[in-house]
Amino acid sequence: MHRILRLSFFLMGLLVAAGSHAADAQKPTLTTEDSLGPQVTQPIEFPHYRHAGLRNPNDPTNSDPNKGGMEIDCQYCHTYARRSAVAGIPPLQKCIGCHQNIESVRQKPRIVELFKYWDAKKAVPWKKVHDLPDFVRFNHERHIKRFIEQQNRPTQEACGYCHGDVKEMTVARRSKPLTMGWCASCHQKEHPVTGEGGAPIGNQAYWYKFQKPAADKSGGEIKAQGPNDCWHCHK
Amino acid sequence: MSVGTLLENWSEFRHFHPVDDKPHDPYKWAMSIDLDTCTGCNACSVACYAENNIPVVGKEKFQHGQQMHWMRIERYWSEDDREFPDQGAQFLPMMCQQCEAAPCETVCPVGATNHTADGLNSQIYNRCIGSRYCSANCPFKVRYFNWYDYPTVDNVWPAEMTRQLNPDVSVRGKGVMEKCTFCVQRLRAVEVTAKSEGRIVREGEVQTACQQACPSSAISFGNLVDPESRVHKQWAAQQVVLEADEQEKNKEHGTSELRGYRILEELRPYPSVMYLEQVRESAV
Structure with a gap:
């Protein structure tokens, strides 16, 4: 009886694991109408x-x-x-820095509004x-x-x-x-960290895992994932 | 993180350190605390409260064992038979030892506590479900559980005091476990600067809050991998090796003249904090 129970638990576990893998396979498209912000x-x-x-x-x-x-x-x-x-x-000075010299749009409603904030010495909220x-x-x-x-x-x-x-x-x-899944979808990609011949990009090679990733045999290019330890992004 | 990735990298998440083929590179954050200079003044503990948004629970909850001090000063009396001033107090600041093979990590049912590549024992509040198994399995008892929703219900930070909260640290809600992080927010800030400048973090560039507040400089903190760091030099001088469960210096004569030791080393959690203390006559 115990054996059968144990086996059925094992099978259940397998099913759950397989299910989660299947859910994994069909990833939602990243930019859908639903994911558009307000x-x-x-x-x-x-x-x-x-x-x-x-x-x-x-x-x-x-x-x-x-x-x-x-x-x-x-x-x-x-x-x-x-x-x-x-x-x-950007601070309001940045806008005014250019726009005080652009006479052609000075009377446009948005620019008039902009200069109202400037004259009132208030930041645009x-x-x-x-x-x-x-x-x-x-x-x-x-x-x-x-x-x-x-x-x-x-x-x-x-x-x-x-x-x-x-x-x-x-x-x-x-x-x-x-979302976190969306961030991770990019951090899981293998990005090149070195160029041809293994020279690090920008004099720096990055990897965030415990070991330096192995060089690709053909090109000598090293690819690595982005940081994936929880504490890199979670406070 | 998808379940697929989690399973695929399981051995890495549950990897215990150190092992020969995977050395720490370029960082291994570690600490050493000189108990002979520690005066037990509690400044480190206060600094930790301020830095890490730790709720001050009050007397009553403290008596119920619901205190949240990530850094606590343990007191030991070496002369029990004497009156108070002559009792020979010894102090020991105790916080998360950031074990390399942390007992808390292996028991978390949801993987909320993990090992990071720079040798920290991470605690992710969002993932924590509050089983408190980690705390039960921690030999140092340095994990603290949020029994109440302190920020809202318990009014631990009255109105204006919320302005002193550190924005780089989460304010934890009810039902999650928390512990010393080695001030990870400060570590991440300097790691980012260093990376953008194409170098590794220099010795002295980062301090933990407790180290910063310590009036007798008993606490030193740094990168154990960096041979120039004070921590590395101290560990080397005291012949304390990270990946040993019994230090070489103690094997031959039983005890060594050197002061460095790690707490509960023999349990093989490989703690990242070394304490320095002269063995006293009275303690032997």
């Missing part, structure tokens, strides 16, 4: 597409605000991302769009260094991994789930 109403409707969007080749003067952007680098305004854990919100739970330790600087500075990925691509295609947006909206 539509945030900002104090000024900031046109990201106009600032960061691609230039319109048919409009060399770039004069039509409804078409084409300025191709301004994300890091021009979001300057803290590359040197601190939080990206921060922007609302947070990408908000992580308080128990998460996320570092912008590491991701920027890793992908933009060391692997020479374009800024918009690297930022877009988590922020989506902001250059197409007016007010930014969360377009990735920003």
